[in-house]
Structure formats: C-alpha cells, structure tokens
Amino acid sequence: RVLETKLCWSVCCTALLWRSHLEKSLSRKVERAMMQTQVLVDQFVLTQPEAWQRLLLIHAAGLPPKWKVEQQLAEILMSLGCTDSALEIYQRLEMWENVIICYQMQNRSGQAEKVIRERLAVCETPALLCYLGDATQEPVHYERAWEISNHRSARSQRSLGLLYLRKEMYEDCISCFQKTLALNGLQSGVWFSMGCAALKTDNF
Numbered sequence: 001r002v003l004e005t006k007l008c009w010s011v012c013c014t015a016l017l018w019r020s021h022l023e024k025s026l027s028r029k030v031e032r033a034m035m036q037t038q039v040l041v042d043q044f045v046l047t048q049p050e051a052w053q054r055l056l057l058i059h060a061a062g063l064p065p066k067w068k069v070e071q072q073l074a075e076i077l078m079s080l081g082c083t084d085s086a087l088e089i090y091q092r093l094e095m096w097e098n099v100i101i102c103y104q105m106q107n108r109s110g111q112a113e114k115v116i117r118e119r120l121a122v123c124e125t126p127a128l129l130c131y132l133g134d135a136t137q138e139p140v141h142y143e144r145a146w147e148i149s150n151h152r153s154a155r156s157q158r159s160l161g162l163l164y165l166r167k168e169m170y171e172d173c174i175s176c177f178q179k180t181l182a183l184n185g186l187q188s189g190v191w192f193s194m195g196c197a198a199l200k201t202d203n204f
Helices: 009-023 030-043 066-079 083-093 096-105 109-122 126-136 139-148 154-166 170-183 188-200
Strands: none
Touching (some): 066 096, 096 126, 154 170
C-alpha cells in the first residue's frame, strides 16, 4: 500500500529502494530490482514533484543520497554481469576500489594496475597494496600492506598465502595462513588451503 500511494515522495522512494534491496539477491526478481533502482536514480534529476514535496518527511523516511542509490544500482549491475555499466557509475562516484574490481573482472589487469598506482600516489593503503599484489603477483606488495597495517590486514596474509600455495611454497603459505586466521578465523577456504598445504609437508 505504501508503494501505491502518491502522497509522500520520500516515503514512496524509500519503500521502493528497500524492495529493490531485498529483491536484488533473488534470481527471478533481480532484473526488476535493477529497473526499480534505475527509476529511483532518475527521480533525483526530475523537476517534479517540487522541492517542498520532496522534503516532506525526508528525515523520517531515511531516504539515502543519490550516490548511495547509484552505488546500489552498480552492485546490481555487477551481479548481472553488466560490468561496463557498473564501471561507469563507479568512475563517476570515484569509488576506486570498485573500479579496480571491475577491471579485474574484465581481465584488464593493465588498466587495473594503472588505477591502483595512481591512487597509491595519492594515499598508500593496505587495500590498494593488496590489489596491486593481485595485479602484479608480486609478494612485496602484500608484505608492504602487512607492515603499514601494523600487522592487522588479514587480507594481505591470505592473498600472500594463496600466492605461495600456487608456487608450491608450502611452508611459507602455512605461516601466512596462520597469521590471517589469527585475525579472522571465519575463513573456511583458508582453513582448507592450509590443510592441503600441511598434507603436502606431512605437517599433521
């Protein structure tokens, strides 16, 4: 009934946004969720209804800003495999980590590395260093991420461990897996990989 009413723009938009959020994980309804979210994004640039009508109950409804709605649209597009469309949104919003993920999904590692290095020139973060390690497959970047995070980046040790595992450096990968699991034990894939490495080294 809330979705059918025309009395309050902010309540209608918030209700539709939440319905889209709930439906985006359902295979039968994800396309409808995408179209609904696109309609919501378009609502922000329309001239009707007037400003005073849009502001009615705006704080009570909890309608997020336009960029948050666009972010949800990009997430849905990614789930549908529309990475080019999602990439355009992320670039406009300057969500660089998501831009990097899009490039990686498109197997454009060179472009991903370019963006990563540009952002690292602005600010060096553990996440960006891990992405650079993914792009170059060089362990030094994961090690640097581990250091600047004060040994709190579980992601860097997980990625480094997987890199060593692919290179069949089992002792080194077990050490990395132990470090990442000490920070976050809820990594079932890491537990399995560490078990496989332990079997290779007869470390029971």
